[in-house]
Amino acid sequence: MNSPVRNPLPASLRPATRLVHGGTARSQFGEVSEALFLTQGYVYSTMQAAEARFNGDDPGFIYSRFSNPTVAMFEERMALLEGAEAARATATGMAAVTAAMMGQVQAGDHVVAAEALFGSCRYVVEELLPRFGVASTLVQGEDLDGWRAAMRPETKTLFLESPTNPTLSLVDIAAVAEIAHAGGATLTVDNVFATPMLQSPLELGADVVVYSATKHIDGQGRCLGGVILGSNEFIDTKMQTLLRQTGPALSPFNAWVLLKGLETLPIRVAAQDASASRIADALADQAAVARVIYPGRDDHPQAELARRQMKGGGTLIAFDMAGGKEAAFRFANALRVILISNNLGDAKSLITHPATTTHQRLSAEVRAGLGIGEGMLRLSVGLEDVHDLLDDIGQALATLG
C-alpha cells in the first residue's frame, strides 16, 4: 500500500520501536492507528487490472484467504520483531504448527520431535503425520545424543519447544540446530513459552519459528492467532501455496487486535518476567512447596543454558506441592486474585493443574516420564501488582495449615 509516511523507518530501530511502528501501511486517509480492513475481497478498475493482479504483474491483494492489508501489517511487524525475512499469520497457533510441519514433509519423510510438547503439537507429530506416511520419532529434548541417534537420511525437520510445557525444561536450540543441519534437515521451534522478547530461535540457528499469538502476543485473552516465520525461500516454497489453498487464514479483526498487542509486548513481558522471578523466589521459601521450576533461578537444572539462550526467566513458573494433588487443589481453590484457567501469557494471572487438564490425555506413566506430577501447578504470571499476587499466594498457602 502507499504510505504517506515521509521518511522510511531507519533499519536500526530497536525492538520496542519496531513493535510500535513496524509494518504500518497507511491508507490515503493518513490514519495514526492501523486500519482494520474487514473485507473478503478487492475490486479492480478494469479487467486488465484484474488480469495483472492474478498473473502477478501487480502485487496487490486478491482475496483475504491469500492476504489482507491488516493481516499483512501484523505479518510485517512480526517479521521485524523476530528478525525473519518473512512471516505468515494463521487463525490459531495450532494452524501455524500444523502448516509448518505439513509443508515440510511428504509421504516417506521423517521428523524428530522433543517428547515434551504442547498436547496438540504432540498429536500432530505422533498421530497426524504418520497417517500420511510421515514417520516420527520422539526424543528426550535435553538428550543431544538422543536427537543424533534419531536422525535418518529422510529426516526433514526437527521440532521442539523451549521452555517446555509445563515442566519448563530447556532444549539447547543451537545444539539441536547443528544436529539438524548436519543431517540436511531444518529446525522448527515453537517459541510460545519464551516469547519473542526473551528468546530468538533464528539467531540461535533455527530455520522456522512458530507462535500461538493467542498467548503473550495478544496478551489480554481476547482472540486466537498464530504466525509462522522463516526465510523468504521457506515461505515461498513451503508455505505460500499450502496456506492459500487450505485456508487457515487469520481474521483481519484478530490481526488488528494482535497488532495492538504487539505495541505493548515488550513492557508487558518485562513486567510479567520481573513478577514471575519474585514469585518463584517466594514460592521456593515455602515448606508446602516441594520444588520450584523457573528458568531464571540458579537452582534450575539448566540455569547455565537458560542464561545462554534466554534473556530472562520467562513469565511462567511450575511448582510441586508437597501434599500432592489434594494440596494443589486446595491451594488453587483458595486463590482469590489468581484465576484457574488453562491459558497463559494473559494480563490476568492464571493457574493450571496440568495432570488433570492440559495433560490429562497422556497416560500416568507418560506424565511421570515427563516429570508432570500429581502435585504440579503451572502459574502464568500476569500484570497485577506483584504484591497482590504474593499476598494472594500467601493467604492461599495459609489455608493449607
Ligand SMILES: *Cc1c(COP(=O)(O)O)cnc(C)c1O
Ligand atoms: C497454546 C499453544 C499452542 C497452540 O496455540 P493455539 O493458539 O491455542 O492454537 C501451541 N504451542 C504452545 C507451546 C502453546 O502454548
